[in-house]
Structures are given as C-alpha cells and as structure tokens.
Ligand SMILES: Cc1cc2nc3c(=O)[nH]c(=O)nc-3n(C[C@H](O)[C@H](O)[C@H](O)COP(=O)(O)OP(=O)(O)OC[C@H]3O[C@@H](n4cnc5c(N)ncnc54)[C@H](O)[C@@H]3O)c2cc1C
C-alpha cells in the first residue's frame with residue numbers, strides 16, 4: 001500500500017468504498033477547481049493542494065482546517081459573498097465562488113502586525129494602559145485597530161441567498177442530543193418505554209465517532225465487539241429508524257439550553273438555508289461526545305497540523321488523503337488506530353511520538369503498526385512544526401524523567417502533515433448551561449457533569465451518557481445510553497421489567513470495567529458521583 | 532473591610548464607581564463601595580456601549596451633553612484607554628408616531644445646542660447602504676454621539692478608585708440598614724457592618740430592593756433587555772444605530788463584532804439567564820432593518836435589565852424619607868451615557884451638602900410632587916405602573 005502512486009483522492013481502500021457524486025467545478029480565489037458533489041469545500045480544496053484558507057486576526061498567520069467537524073473555526077472562507085463560512089461542514093456546489101479571507105494589503109495593518117509580533121503590548125490588555133497619552137496616539141491607534149479588526153467582509157447583498165424558514169417547535173417526552181452510540185442507545189431505550197423521542201445530531205448521518213472508524217471494535221460481543229466501527233453505527237442507525245416514536249433530526253445543531261427545558265437548535269437545509277427548531281421536552285439526555293485536546297508547541301497553528309479526528313474525517317468520510325507522510329503526536333488508542341488507518345489509506349507514517357515512557361493504547365494496536373514498520377518514539381515530544389505556509393517537517397526531542405527536553409536530542413523529521421492525538425475532553429457546555437453541577441475529574445478526561453449510577457445529573461430530569469460522562473469507549477457509551485434512556489422513561493412511566501433491565505445494564509457496566517485497564521475509569525466514576 | 536466610612540456606595544457598576552471616584556477626588560474622606568458580585572456584574576457590562584444625547588426631555592439632553600464632554604477626556608483623566616469612538620448615533624423611526632417623536636426631539640436638541648439632524652431618504656441611503664429603506668420613515672443623526680468599551684470604562688473607574696484609596700468590596704451584599712430617625716447610621720452586609728454618615732444607592736435594577744431595606748419607596752420597574760454579538764467582521768460601522776421601537780440597538784466593536792440589544796418586556800424575576808425568545812425576536816427585527824445581518828452568526832447572548840422610572844429619567848439625589856440616603860438609579864436604559872456626569876454632580880451635592888440646579892429636577896421627591904420629566908425615548912409605556920406590583924425577588928442572580 002505504501003508504494004501506491006500519490007493521488008489525494010482515495011480510489012481503492014481495503015475496507016471502505018467511496019461513492020463520489022457528479023464531477024463539478026468551483027472557484028477558489030478565481031482559480032477553477034475540480035470537485036465531486038458530496039465533498040465539503042475543505043476536502044475539495046485539500047485535494048487540490050490548497051491548505052491555507054484564512055489568516056489569524058492579530059499576527060496574520062496562515063490558517064488551515066483543524067477539526068473538520070465545524071468546531072474550531074480555523075477553516076473560515078468567504079463563499080458566494082458570505083463571510084466566515086465553515087468550509088469543513090459546507091458542501092461544495094457547481095460554480096461556487098470561494099475566497100480565502102486573507103486581508104488586503106495595507107501598510108498600516110502590516111506595520112501594526114509587525115509591531116505586535118515584536119511585543120508592542122507585552123501584557124494582556126496592555127493597550128488599555130499604553131494608548132492613553134497625547135491627543136494623537138489614540139486617533140492613530142484607533143485607525144490601526146480598525147484596519148485590523150475582524151475576519152472577512154460584512155456580507156455583500158446577495159438576493160438569491162439567505163432563505164430563512166419559519167421556526168418549528170417539537171414537543172415531547174424526551175430529547176436526546178447527540179447521535180453517537182450513547183445517544184442512539186438512549187433514544188432506543190426511551191422509545192421502548194413508549195416515550196415520544198427526538199434524537200438530534202448535527203451531522204447528516206447518525207453514528208457519531210463510529211462513522212469514522214474502520215477497525216473491529218473491542219469489548220464484549222453483546223455490544224458489537226468484533227464489528228467494524230462504521231458498521232456498528234449503521235446497525236444502530238437502522239434500529240433507530242424502525243421506531244415510529246423516534247423523530248431523528250439530522251443536520252441539526254443544538255446551540256443552547258434555555259429556562260423551561262427548552263433547547264434552541266438550527267437545522268441546516270442547504271447553504272444559507274436554515275431553520276430554527278425549538279425543542280421542549282420533559283426529559284433530556286445529553287450525549288454530545290467529546291472534542292479533541294490540542295498541544296502547545298511552536299507553529300502548532302500551521303496549516304497541516306490537524307486534530308486526529310479531523311484527519312479521520314477527511315480520510316475515512318471524505319475519502320481524501322491528508323498528505324503523503326504524516327507524523328502522529330500521541331500513542332494512545334486514537335493515535336495508534338489513526339496510524340493504522342493512514343496506512344490503510346496508502347499514506348506513509350513517519351513516526352508516532354509519545355511523551356510517556358510507554359505506549360498508552362492497547363498492545364495489539366501498537367503491535368500492528370510496529371509490524372508495518374512505523375517507529376513509536378516514547379519519551380519524546382514535538383518542539384515545533386517546520387514550514388512556510390504549511391507543514392514541511394517537525395523537530396522532536398527526547399524527554400528526561402522530569403519531562404524536560406534533553407538538550408542535544410533534537411532531531412528533524414520529515415512530514416507534510418501532523419496529527420495531534422493527545423486525548424479528548426468531555427463536551428459539557430449544554431449540561432453546564434442547564435445548571436448541572438460540574439466536577440474536574442482528570443481520570444474521565446476533565447470537566448464532567450456530576451452523575452449517579454442511573455446517569456442522572458444534579459438537575460432532576462437531565463441525564464448524560466457516553467463520552468460526555470467521561471472519555472471511555474463505544475460499549476460503555478451504549479450501556480450508559482441505555483441506562484440514561486431507561487432512567488428518563490422510568491421517571492415518567494412505571495415498568496417493573498424495565499427497572500430490572502436497567503439494573504442488569506448497571507451490573508454489566510460494572511463487570512465491563514472490572515479489569516486492571518479500567519482502574520482509572522472506576523476511580524473517576526467514583527469521584528463523579530454526587531455526594 | 533472598613534468598620535467606618537464617610538460614604539458607602541452600594542453597587543459596583545459604572546454609576547457607583549463613577550460616584551465613588553468623584554467623591555474621593557473631592558476629598559470627602561473614606562469611601563467604601565459594596566458590590567454583591569464582581570465589579571460591573573450588573574447592566575454596566577451588559578449594555579451596547581452607546582453614548583448619546585438624543586433624548587426628548589430638556590433635563591436629560593443637558594445632562595447627556597455634559598456627560599459626552601467628560602467622555603471625550605475620560606481616557607486622559609483616568610489614565611486608562613476606554614476605547615472611545617466618536618462615530619455618531621442614528622435614531623430610526625418606522626411608524627408615523629415614532630417619526631413625530633424624532634422630529635420633535637431634533638427641534639428641542641437643536642435649541643439646546645446639540646447638532647442633531649434629520650436625514651432625508653437620499654442621504655440615508657448614501658451614508659447607510661446597509662439599512663432597509665422600506666422600513667424606515669425617519670432618521671436622526673448626531674455626529675457627536677459616540678461609543679466606548681463598557682468593560683474598559685468599568686475598569687478605568689475602578690483602577691482610578693483603587694489608586695485614590697477607595698475601598699472596593701466585592702462579593703459583599705447589602706442586607707439591611709441601621710436607621711435612626713431620618714438617617715442611616717450603618718449598612719449591614721453579608722460581611723459585617725459599616726458605620727457611615729452618608730449612603731449612595733447605585734444598585735441598578737436592584738435599587739428598589741435596596742431602598743426598601745431603608746424604608747424608602749422607589750417607583751422603579753425592571754424591564755428586561757438582552758444583548759448579543761456576532762462573529763467579528765472587518766470594521767465598517769462607526770455609528771450606533773438605535774431603533775425607537777424597543778429600543779433596538781446595533782453597532783460594531785473594535786474587534787469587529789456587531790453588538791446589539793433589545794429591551795423586551797417587564798420581568799420581576801430579575802434572573803440573568805438569556806432567553807431564546809430574545810434571540811428569535813432580535814434576529815427577526817434586526818434583519819428587517821439591516822437585511823444583510825441574516826448572513827451573520829449570533830455568537831453569544833446575555834441578559835440584563837433597564838431600571839425604568841415612570842418618566843423614563845433617572846432618580847438622583849437624597850431620598851425624602853431618609854435624608855442621608857442618596858439615589859443614583861432609575862437610568863431607564865441610559866446609565867452608561869450618564870454615569871460620568873452623574874458621578875460628578877452627585878459628588879458635588881454630597882460633598883457640599885446642597886443641591887445643584889442641574890440635579891434638582893431629578894430628585895426623588897418629583898414623583899410625589901407630580902413634577903415628572905417625561906422622556907419620550909424611554910420604554911415607559913411597556914411597563915405596568917399599577918400600585919399592586921409583585922415584590923421583586925431578592926434572590927441573587929443565577930448567572
Ligand atoms: C480513533 C478512535 C478509535 C476508537 N476506538 C474504539 C474501540 O476500538 N472500541 C471502543 O469501544 N471505542 C473506541 N473509540 C471510542 C468511541 O468511539 C467513543 O467512546 C464513542 O463513540 C462515544 O460515544 P458518544 O455517543 O458518547 O459520542 P460520539 O460518538 O462522539 O457522538 C456524539 C455526537 O453528538 C453530536 N453533537 C455534539 N454536540 C452537538 C450539538 N450541540 N448538537 C447536535 N449534535 C451534537 C456529535 O456531532 C456526534 O455525532 C474510539 C474513538 C476514536 C476517536
């Protein structure tokens with residue numbers, strides 16, 4: 001596989017097949033680009049070798065995509081006159097006019113940017129204290145600040161765009177936010193108890209993380225172990241579709257929790273065609289998963305430095321290779337699996353870098369990539385990314401036992417992209433808005449809503465499941481989701497059978513975690529219990 | 532915390548801080564500010580940063596005109612950049628009634644030396660191509676109106692206070708007063724008691740509750756007003772745009788975000804949770820006036836309150852029932868504009884112990900005497916002024 005001639009679009013893949021739509025053309029900064037219907041703008045541009053989409057506000061550093069799931073805003077571009085479009089979640093269309101949001105050259109702006117880079121205001125908020133003297137200082141500074149402000153032009157009038165449909169209200173017993181394994185399971189078990197359920201996800205298909213996973217999952221047979229991730233997603237998706245009392249709302253992002261158990265959401269129908277959806281329910285399950293942590297190193301914002309999930313989305317969903325030769329930071333399961341997936345897609349992996357003295361992920365995953373000849377450099381860290389405009393290499397160094405880089409151990413590695421796979425953090429904003437008590441539990445990945453064994457948070461009627469309740473895995477997400485769905489249902493209807501079933505699931509979770517590898521999770525779950 | 536202060540100021544918002552700063556500057560002795568949460572946690576950092584004198588009552592226009600002058604030099608005076616931008620303010624009217632108000636106000640403002648102008652439709656289109664001409668019947672523009680960053684103004688005053696020795700007590704809630712005869716002798720707080728000879732009530736929308744603890748009845752009513760910002764765009768909008776209906780407000784910050792707000796109804800809960808109905812109503816109304824806004828994304832929203840009086844004008848000066856208890860509240864949505872001048876005038880009154888002519892019309896006694904000011908740009912008619920009103924809840928805000 002490693003020998004295949006490089007072409008950005010994956011044609012043959014041992015596991016996945018990519019159905020590309022009609023061939024179309026669009027424009028980037030006036031240049032004609034070929035794409036296929038169904039591709040995102042980011043993906044099509046990436047395939048055409050374009051990595052920089054915008055630049056940073058203050059220092060005008062080049063920016064490319066990072067997360068590929070609409071969470072980080074580093075892929076903004078102007079599309080058909082509309083500024084600040086997240087190109088990683090916008091599908092390309094015939095004739096689209098996409099423009100990078102690089103600022104027009106202005107002498108004043110460049111001077112200020114240069115002055116800022118030299119540390120004109122060394123302290124945060126320094127401009128409040130420095131720009132006070134003399135009648136000329138502020139008027140001049142104000143002009144400079146205005147010249148630098150903002151991303152993108154205020155949108156041009158475009159009469160053909162911007163259809164906003166009347167808002168819609170959904171009312172029922174249970175809203176589940178997040179259509180990953182946890183959310184789907186919660187919806188299914190709520191529906192089994194006869195509840196009227198809405199299952200909401202921002203993507204155009206259900207499955208969450210599973211959609212991107214090509215490997216056979218671990219865990220117990222009952223919870224789909226041995227099946228490939230994306231296939232588990234499809235099985236669950238089909239099951240959800242078989243319930244008439246589950247309304248699935250796709251392409252729908254929940255943006256806020258409001259008093260009175262109301263959620264505000266936006267459903268995307270087409271580019272610049274959106275609908276507001278208000279969701280009101282007696283019970284809610286938040287199963288919004290997690291997002292990726294980043295790592296601090298020099299040039300970590302260079303286009304080509306991407307989140308592991310971003311690379312997976314580009315490669316396993318869009319079918320586009322992230323580059324020719326990648327460097328992976330982090331040898332946990334995600335990093336190791338990603339290395340293997342890159343090899344599957346015909347991409348070379350220069351090395352996997354791990355700061356810990358040992359590999360964090362499962363032994364089998366590590367063995368698989370070592371067999372394929374990929375070095376895993378433990379007790380190593382990345383010091384900086386190299387390259388102008390996009391990644392051309394990296395400097396790594398060995399760490400001593402106090403985690404300091406050993407002088408003289410620096411070495412340059414070649415690579416044209418870098419994947420940051422240093423762990424996930426539970427996504428907690430919605431439960432936080434709902435008033436759920438949060439707690440910092442490092443064993444579970446960071447801030448988590450406090451929750452009991454029935455997955456209820458400190459706010460009665462609000463439940464969580466999956467990675468939102470602690471970074472773990474698919475089988476536990478499924479079990480947690482089932483428990484949350486049943487708990488929500490049992491608080492509304494009486495059902496002895498369901499109560500028994502729920503106790504069985506709780507026991508199954510305990511058994512599942514009853515092994516040395518899950519010691520950390522057990523500890524974390526104890527800490528996250530309400531007092 | 533001090534056991535004894537010359538003056539205690541209740542409320543660490545822009546008004547309380549301005550009063551405290553001007554008091555120590557005049558050398559009245561020890562000044563202590565008591566703030567329930569953090570400085571600026573009330574309306575002072577939740578507003579839309581507009582500074583204007585386009586009012587409908589002579590007293591308010593005069594006051595605002597003076598405040599605008601102080602804002603001009605505030606950065607230099609306080610040694611802290613408040614990011615002041617003189618971009619003007621445009622008031623918009625859609626209905627014939629609103630248009631009439633604008634026309635009447637412009638005449639009055641001109642008479643008082645404020646150079647507001649009515650823009651004709653041609654001028655409007657040329658200068659503000661972003662606005663929807665079909666929705667606008669009349670527009671008045673004052674190029675000397677301005678905006679400043681609300682956080683910066685709060686920080687500027689609080690740093691100056693600190694420098695001059697004002698004691699700033701945060702997370703210190705006023706719980707009651709020790710009143711003897713017609714005077715407050717001490718203020719009871721969650722952190723103990725402070726003896727004092729004078730007290731200023733600058734507790735924003737909570738002023739009515741605070742006043743009641745001293746046996747003083749204020750007529751003020753809470754009007755919920757919420758705000759939002761979009762993602763930042765390249766800078767293009769210097770003026771603040773205010774539609775009389777609401778009021779609805781929109782301008783751009785120096786980061787490039789469009790910041791806007793809308794007052795949307797009586798709410799005695801005084802909670803600071805933002806609402807979905809604001810997001811929906813604001814977007815609908817703002818897009819009507821400013822069609823291209825439909826391509827902008829709302830990034831954050833927040834809630835606050837206007838502290839509205841029956842005549843839409845502030846309550847300034849000593850209470851009738853308790854003579855050493857000075858009011859600095861009831862700003863009815865204009866407290867950011869008026870804070871600098873109110874601080875100055877009130878400090879003068881407190882220090883000298885006698886009234887200034889420009890402040891007298893705002894004395895609390897005007898409501899009993901029936902000498903109302905009648906400000907037609909304030910949303911007074913949106914509130915119920917019946918005598919049997921629910922008690923404002925005294926619980927702390929949740930956000
Ligand atoms: C590389 C990799 C390999 C893995 N390998 C394994 C393995 O071998 N075995 C295993 O058991 N586990 C594995 N996992 C872990 C497993 O995938 C996760 O633990 C599991 O997917 C968590 O499920 P979830 O439902 O909590 O979250 P997710 O699957 O992340 O689903 C959350 C969903 O909610 C949506 N969402 C979030 N916010 C909103 C919002 N505001 N509005 C609408 N929708 C929203 C998201 O878009 C997403 O679709 C792996 C994970 C990764 C990244």
Ligand SMILES: Cc1cc2nc3c(=O)[nH]c(=O)nc-3n(C[C@H](O)[C@H](O)[C@H](O)COP(=O)(O)OP(=O)(O)OC[C@H]3O[C@@H](n4cnc5c(N)ncnc54)[C@H](O)[C@@H]3O)c2cc1C
Nearest residue numbers: 542544546567573574575578581705735835865866867868
């Ligand atoms: C959305 C919105 C937009 C606005 N736009 C504008 C505008 O463009 N221009 C303009 O001029 N004005 C505007 N305003 C109005 C302006 O913000 C207020 O009039 C002004 O901030 C009032 O300041 P303040 O210091 O009196 O009140 P606040 O800032 O509310 O301060 C009162 C303080 O008192 C404290 N407090 C309350 N009770 C107690 C207690 N018991 N003990 C101790 N402390 C207590 C509170 O915590 C609070 O910090 C707007 C307001 C809102 C909400």
Ligand code: FES
Nearest residue numbers: 068070072073088
């Ligand atoms: S939002 Fe598009 S890459 Fe993160």
